[in-house]
Amino acid sequence: MHRRFDPKAHHQVTIRREVRIEGIGLHSGKPATLTLKPALPNTGIVFVRRDLEKPVAIPATFEFVTQTRLATTLGRDGVTISTVEHLLSALKLLGVDNALVEVDGPEVPIMDGSAALFCDAILSAGFFDQSVARKVAVLKKRIEVRKGDKIALIEPSNRLQIKAKIEWAHPAIGTQELSYTLGKSDFREVSKARTFGFLKDVEALKKAGLVQGGSYENAIVLDETRVVNPEGLRYSDEFVRHKVLDAIGDFALSPIPIIGNVTLVKAGHEIHAELVQSIFSNPENYEVKTLDEIESPVDSPIAVGQRVLKSARVLQGSF
Numbered sequence: 359m360h361r362r363f364d365p366k367a368h369h370q371v372t373i374r375r376e377v378r379i380e381g382i383g384l385h386s387g388k389p390a391t392l393t394l395k396p397a398l399p400n401t402g403i404v405f406v407r408r409d410l411e412k413p414v415a416i417p418a419t420f421e422f423v424t425q426t427r428l429a430t431t432l433g434r435d436g437v438t439i440s441t442v443e444h445l446l447s448a449l450k451l452l453g454v455d456n457a458l459v460e461v462d463g464p465e466v467p468i469m470d471g472s473a474a475l476f477c478d479a480i481l482s483a484g485f486f487d488q489s490v491a492r493k494v495a496v497l498k499k500r501i502e503v504r505k506g507d508k509i510a511l512i513e514p515s516n517r518l519q520i521k522a523k524i525e526w527a528h529p530a531i532g533t534q535e536l537s538y539t540l541g542k543s544d545f546r547e548v549s550k551a552r553t554f555g556f557l558k559d560v561e562a563l564k565k566a567g568l569v570q571g572g573s574y575e576n577a578i579v580l581d582e583t584r585v586v587n588p589e590g591l592r593y594s595d596e597f598v599r600h601k602v603l604d605a606i607g608d609f610a611l612s613p614i615p616i617i618g619n620v621t622l623v624k625a626g627h628e629i630h631a632e633l634v635q636s637i638f639s640n641p642e643n644y645e646v647k648t649l650d651e652i653e654s655p656v657d658s659p660i661a662v663g664q665r666v667l668k669s670a671r672v673l674q675g676s677f
Contacts, residue, residue, distance in 0.1 A: 381467025
């Protein structure tokens with residue numbers, strides 16, 4: 359029996375059927391394919407390298423983060439999967455708790471540089487209500503990480519809200535700010551925002567073996583004064599929107615979903631990972647609760663999709 363997705367339901371969710379996604383790796387420049395598959399309750403998101411003689415499974419949690427330069431990379435036993443943040447953000451934005459992500463190489467495809475095409479694929483797969491309670495880590499005190507002028511902090515709240523501020527000495531960027539509340543804001547506010555880079559850095563990055571697959575089709579490219587992509591920007595503040603998108607993906611690396619007000623200033627993957635690690639370094643920093651135990655659960659970040667997924671179909675019952 360099918361029913362419409364109920365955003366007030368506090369059950370774990372997986373996708374209803376598997377879906378295949380093809381593209382190229384941003385840094386390798388090589389074809390990259392992944393397959394999203396349903397997973398059992400309490401599995402979380404697990405990446406699996408299927409191109410190896412013996413497949414290696416890597417849970418998408420901060421303990422397995424091995425590198426944060428230009429992207430977030432997960433690794434286990436010498437095997438890595440990079441550029442995972444946009445896919446993780448898409449899964450988080452659409453409220454998917456459990457999924458297997460099978461990849462045929464060391465990198466998730468970059469697609470158009472945003473999470474939009476991943477969201478489309480997840481929506482096409484549908485959703486499966488697993489009838490198992492979701493649990494979240496509710497912050498009990500303020501936690502802050504600083505690295506020079508970069509700041510990442512989180513404070514107690516009954517929802518996950520991310521407030522980001524960036525400052526770039528570039529005419530097309532300048533100072534931009536955005537506040538996004540997971541489960542309340544429309545996911546399309548950030549899902550279509552693309553990654554960005556500067557022409558002056560491209561040659562050095564390519565010599566270092568990076569951004570081999572970068573192009574105007576999968577990134578915003580800036581010269582000294584302007585955006586050089588023929589189509590321009592999707593939003594006037596697309597840069598800070600993408601920073602929020604990255605943060606959502608990086609915070610999805612929590613072993614238990616986090617509830618709290620997050621403030622980010624000039625932050626990136628490295629400081630995001632350090633904040634998540636700081637939260638879970640001490641059990642006294644948080645309390646594990648079900649959504650039923652949290653005040654105003656309808657505003658919880660896990661009760662996502664309340665505007666976008668009203669017409670989504672979910673199969674009732676346990677997977």
